[in-house]
Amino acid sequence: MQIEIVTIFPRMLDSILGESILKRAQEAGLVQIRCVNLRDFASGAHLTTDDRPYGGGPGMVMKPEPVFKAVDALRRPESKVILMTPQGEPFKQATALALSKESHLILLCGHYEGVDERIREALADLEISIGDYVLTNGVISAAIVVDAVVRLLPGALGGEGAAEDESFTTGRLEYPQYTRPPVFRGMAIPEILTSGNHAEIAKWRLAQSIARTKARRPDL
Known part of the structure; x- marks a missing residue:
């Protein structure tokens, strides 16, 4: 399995991905996990990834251009693109089990006031929420999804049936x-x-x- 996490804060996951079961699963070749810096797909001198919302209101909204460019570069026919959002379907063990059978996951992490609606409409195969509360950014929720999925991969827990x-x-x-x-x-x-x-x-x-x-x- 390959998992790619698209975010403007890729270093937030360094310690999580480098410890315990997630580390061992990667070392054993069960999964490849990569954090993709969304700013690598942004343009302009400041590599801007957000802008003010149309219609006014507080906060900033993630721009569509960098996200579309990132997905265009990463997506393959077998890819499943997941948008982390409090408006998504509740994340459950059954969802983790289903995702553990996929070969390529792309997790899009929203920030600020959320993402441009066109990202949701045109890119997301699945929208996931980890609960009825709001976090500072989607990286934290993506880490939860990755952990829940990877530990279900055969051999990740060190023994068959360990998660049953x-x-x-x-x-x-x-x-x-x-x-x-x-x-x-x-x-x-x-x-x-x-x-x-x-x-x-x-x-x-x-x-x-x-x-x-x-x-x-x-x-x-």
Whole structure:
């Protein structure tokens, strides 16, 4: 898989892409991730990527010319262009799973008051929102999408099936997890987990998952 993130702040992702699972996935050749500086496609002495909105109003709007030039340079027949926007569809685990099966993702990161509507109309194959709130720019939301997608690539987590029982993958929240020591400050782990009876442990985990989902996320 190849992922290209188009932004005017490419260095914001240096530490995120260079650590943990994202770093190992790139080193293993599972994914190539590249941050593309939108200013490389801007013109003028100041490489301007934004301008005042028609009709007035606060803030600045991302200009169409640099974004169109960037997508023209990056897009291939198999590419999927994703616009990060608070107006997009809510990002869910099912979306991450679907995107993990793509071969080339181009993530467009909006900034300021958003992007010129013609970018949305003519370029975006998919619009994604990570929640009902507004961030300073789309790079942060793009990082979340990239992380969620890459960890689903076969081999990214170091073992087959490692992501199968996680929250939202099954439509439920994950069951409680415990590790050593068995008793900590008077709090003991459930005895079933040390029984060695894997069938009963599986039943306990399923029951806990269902109960936790009903209590915390009944909307699921």
